[in-house]
Amino acid sequence: MSDIAKELGIAEGTVRTILKEAEFETRAKTPIEKVFSDAGITPASIAAKLSELQNAKEVKRVSWEGKFTDERADPDNTVQFRATEATAKILGLFPKEDTAAVAQLFVRLPDAVLTKGHPQTCTCAECCSAWESITVTPGDGSLAPGK
Numbered sequence: 001m002s003d004i005a006k007e008l009g010i011a012e013g014t015v016r017t018i019l020k021e022a023e024f025e026t027r028a029k030t031p032i033e034k035v036f037s038d039a040g041i042t043p044a045s046i047a048a049k050l051s052e053l054q055n056a057k058e059v060k061r062v063s064w065e066g067k068f069t070d071e072r073a074d075p076d077n078t079v080q081f082r083a084t085e086a087t088a089k090i091l092g093l094f095p096k097e098d099t100a101a102v103a104q105l106f107v108r109l110p111d112a113v114l115t116k117g118h119p120q121t122c123t124c125a126e127c128c129s130a131w132e133s134i135t136v137t138p139g140d141g142s143l144a145p146g147k
């Protein structure tokens with residue numbers, strides 16, 4: 001340890017601390033899934049809970065003179081919707097919204113000489129202005145100067 005300290009030009013105590021922390025890190029490394037499964041939370045338990053919550057009920061009570069005199073259970077639509085939404089998200093049932101936007105960006109990237117004598121990748125004010133006035137023909141993606 002003193003060799004390491006001498007080599008690095010730092011105090012031996014510091015080396016000891018660093019090594020101790022590194023050792024702790026190695027020992028403390030438990031997969032997050034195991035931490036949760038040890039606590040009884042597993043994909044199966046989450047699925048069971050979400051299934052239960054999709055039928056969640058909301059109990060409404062009526063009280064009179066400090067005592068509940070009546071109660072009624074109605075569907076808790078907020079909880080049911082959130083459970084359904086979370087389940088759909090986990091199952092990947094939502095349409096991929098980003099894909100179209102990314103595809104459009106690719107189509108809109110300039111790959112042509114916009115101003116004579118300027119390179120294809122030029123982003124000067126003149127080329128930017130030319131790019132903004134260009135129209136893209138749907139289908140073949142060809143470029144044409146704007147009107």
Ligand SMILES: [Zn+2]
Nearest residue numbers: 118122124127
């Ligand atoms: Zn330019």
